[in-house]
Structures are given as C-alpha cells and as structure tokens.
Amino acid sequence: MQHDEVIWQTIRHNHCSFMAKIVTGNFCRNPYNVTGICNRSSCPLANSRYATIRDHEGVFFLYIKTIERAHRPNDLWEKIKLPRNYEKAMEIIDKHMQYWPKFLVHKIKQRLTKMTQYRIRMRKLQLKVREKTLTLPRKETKREPRREKKAEKAALFDNKIEKELLERLNKTVYGEIYNYPQTEYLEVIDKKEKEMKELRGTVEEEEDLEIEYVEGDFEDNDDMEDFGGPVIDKDLIDDSDDEDVDNEDFAQDDSIGKKVRSKGKRNVIIEVEHESNTGRKHKVQKMFGGDE
Structure with a gap:
C-alpha cells in the first residue's frame, strides 16, 4: 500500500x-x-x-x-x-x-x-502584425557569393573556349572530320542560319531599290528585222520579175532573206527550201531594184 x-x-x-x-x-x-x-x-x-x-x-x-x-x-x-x-x-x-x-x-x-x-x-x-527577427546563418552568407563568382568565371571561360574553337574551325586547323557535342553543334548552325537570313534580307532590299523601269524606244527598226523574217523594201521591187539575170551578178548565200549586192544593181533574193522524198530542192525567187 x-x-x-x-x-x-x-x-x-x-x-x-x-x-x-x-x-x-x-x-x-x-x-x-x-x-x-x-x-x-x-x-x-x-x-x-x-x-x-x-x-x-x-x-x-x-x-x-x-x-x-x-x-x-x-x-x-x-x-x-x-x-x-x-x-x-x-x-x-x-x-x-x-x-x-x-x-x-x-x-x-x-x-x-x-x-x-x-x-x-x-x-x-x-x-497583431509584428515584425519577426530572423537570423541569417554566417556560413551560407559567405558561401553564396563565392559560388556566384566561381559560376561567372566558369561562364566566361566556356565562352572563350567556344570562340577559340570556332576560329580554329574557320581556319581548318583540325582538318575536315570533327566530333562535336550535338547541342553546341546545333547552336552554331542556328546562329549561321540567322546570319545568312539577315544577309539575304539586306541584299533583296538593295536589289529592290536598284531596279528601275524605263520607257521603250521603237524608232530604230533595224534590230527588229532579224525577228520578223525577210524584210522587203517595196520601193526596190520592180515589175520586171521575169527577166533573166546572169548567175555571175548574184552571190548566193545560205541565210534566208539576206540582201546581196551585185555590180551595178541592188537586188533582193529570197531562198525557200522544200523537202521531198528524193532530197532537198531549192527554189530561188528574184526581185530587182534600181541602180545605187
């Protein structure tokens, strides 16, 4: 008890x-x-x-x-x-x-x-709303600035290495075969593509500014004769188409509709080609003009 x-x-x-x-x-x-x-x-x-x-x-x-x-x-x-x-x-x-x-x-x-x-x-x-006093740990306050400085130095060092490697690649120091990390390789390619697009855009703008449109001049018809076929001057054509002309007075040419000059007269010769089963035949039509 x-x-x-x-x-x-x-x-x-x-x-x-x-x-x-x-x-x-x-x-x-x-x-x-x-x-x-x-x-x-x-x-x-x-x-x-x-x-x-x-x-x-x-x-x-x-x-x-x-x-x-x-x-x-x-x-x-x-x-x-x-x-x-x-x-x-x-x-x-x-x-x-x-x-x-x-x-x-x-x-x-x-x-x-x-x-x-x-x-x-x-x-x-x-x-009631009151202020709270919080203590900051001494080790963490000293450790964080040190880590920030180290991270900044590492970032600058990586950038320097990247620039140096790019310069060596452009100079072809290492040859033609390279083994790079895929992420860095893609980043470099994207940068190059962006630069090329910017250059193309500037070049196109310059070309657009340089283009000008001018009114055409059609007074000289000599250049258009080559495209319209044989040109015949009506003033040079004479009614005596059936007269015979010696072969010595004309120089035959292979081109169609070419003007040929003889000793004393200016003539126009048109050569027309006809194809057949036996071969190719030539038929010449003569037109005479006046004296020069």
Missing part, C-alpha cells in the same frame, strides 16, 4: 529528479504539479489523492488521481475535458471535486484562471 509520508521524506531529503533548486526557492518540474512549487501539499508523487489541469493544443483537461487506482499506473489519472467557457468549466470542477480539500480545489481554480488568461493573450498576439 502507498504511504505518502515515506515517499515525501525520501524525495525531499534524498533525491528528486523533478526538483530544481534556485536562489529564490525550490521548484518542481513535474507537468502534473498544480502550483509549480516543491512542497508537501503540491507534490503530485507524495499525494495519493491529487488533481491538476493540463493544456493539450489549446484544450484544457482536468486530471484526477485517486488511491484506488494506485495499483494500475496506466490508468492512474482520470482525464476530463473542460469546455471553453470559463463559467461552465468552473461548474464541472465543483461537480467532480465536491468533497476534496478546499486548498486543492482553490489551487485548481486559480490554475484554470491563469491558463484562460494567457490563452486570451495568445489570441490577441496572433491577430
């Missing part, structure tokens, strides 16, 4: 793991202590009949310990939930602790009052 006086003498004079000695006095760190002071009436271990109030995430519970459950440590404390209303919570405490010592009932009610007060204060502080 549990003996409260023996437990208290052992804890008080020998050793207690919950006792904290301070200049102002001795305090108890046990979560079931009502007052937080290390004394005979407030010790939860040295009192077989004891009660207290605890907070679980903003909800208050009344814990009651009786000597009938001392042989069952798992069921030693009876847990009763208290409402959020202060007056109703007081009524429940009076109902369950009707025949308990008045000192203990008074301490429990006093504890409930303090807990409701700091719960109200916590709500008000949560509604």
Whole structure:
C-alpha cells in the first residue's frame, strides 16, 4: 500500500529528479504539479489523492488521481475535458471535486484562471502584425557569393573556349572530320542560319531599290528585222520579175532573206527550201531594184 509520508521524506531529503533548486526557492518540474512549487501539499508523487489541469493544443483537461487506482499506473489519472467557457468549466470542477480539500480545489481554480488568461493573450498576439527577427546563418552568407563568382568565371571561360574553337574551325586547323557535342553543334548552325537570313534580307532590299523601269524606244527598226523574217523594201521591187539575170551578178548565200549586192544593181533574193522524198530542192525567187 502507498504511504505518502515515506515517499515525501525520501524525495525531499534524498533525491528528486523533478526538483530544481534556485536562489529564490525550490521548484518542481513535474507537468502534473498544480502550483509549480516543491512542497508537501503540491507534490503530485507524495499525494495519493491529487488533481491538476493540463493544456493539450489549446484544450484544457482536468486530471484526477485517486488511491484506488494506485495499483494500475496506466490508468492512474482520470482525464476530463473542460469546455471553453470559463463559467461552465468552473461548474464541472465543483461537480467532480465536491468533497476534496478546499486548498486543492482553490489551487485548481486559480490554475484554470491563469491558463484562460494567457490563452486570451495568445489570441490577441496572433491577430497583431509584428515584425519577426530572423537570423541569417554566417556560413551560407559567405558561401553564396563565392559560388556566384566561381559560376561567372566558369561562364566566361566556356565562352572563350567556344570562340577559340570556332576560329580554329574557320581556319581548318583540325582538318575536315570533327566530333562535336550535338547541342553546341546545333547552336552554331542556328546562329549561321540567322546570319545568312539577315544577309539575304539586306541584299533583296538593295536589289529592290536598284531596279528601275524605263520607257521603250521603237524608232530604230533595224534590230527588229532579224525577228520578223525577210524584210522587203517595196520601193526596190520592180515589175520586171521575169527577166533573166546572169548567175555571175548574184552571190548566193545560205541565210534566208539576206540582201546581196551585185555590180551595178541592188537586188533582193529570197531562198525557200522544200523537202521531198528524193532530197532537198531549192527554189530561188528574184526581185530587182534600181541602180545605187
């Protein structure tokens, strides 16, 4: 059977793991202590009949310990939930602790009052907007600038390497066969294509500006004679088409509709070709003109 006086003498004079000695006095760190002071009436271990109030995430519970459950440590404390209303919570405490010592009932009610007060204060502080002081780790503040500098140097170094390789490629230093990474190869090709498109666009604009349209001149008909077939001057044609002309006076030419000049006269000869099964025959029609 549990003996409260023996437990208290052992804890008080020998050793207690919950006792904290301070200049102002001795305090108890046990979560079931009502007052937080290390004394005979407030010790939860040295009192077989004891009660207290605890907070679980903003909800208050009344814990009651009786000597009938001392042989069952798992069921030693009876847990009763208290409402959020202060007056109703007081009524429940009076109902369950009707025949308990008045000192203990008074301490429990006093504890409930303090807990409701700091719960109200916590709500008000949560509604207020306050500045938060955040500490910056010294190692991270020094490490980040160093990493940024290293990254900048690496980027500049990569750009220099790329330029140097492109210059060597243009100079054909490595020959004709190359093995490049595909991503860098595609980037270079895209840049070259963009440059070519820009050059083409500028050249087309310049050509469009240089083109001009001029009115045609048709006064000289000499150039058009080659396209219209044989040209015959009506003034040179004479009615005596049936007269014979010596072959010596004419020089036969292979071209069609060519003007031939004789010794004393200007004539026009038209040569027409006819094809047959036996071969090709030539028929010459002569037209005479006047003296030069």
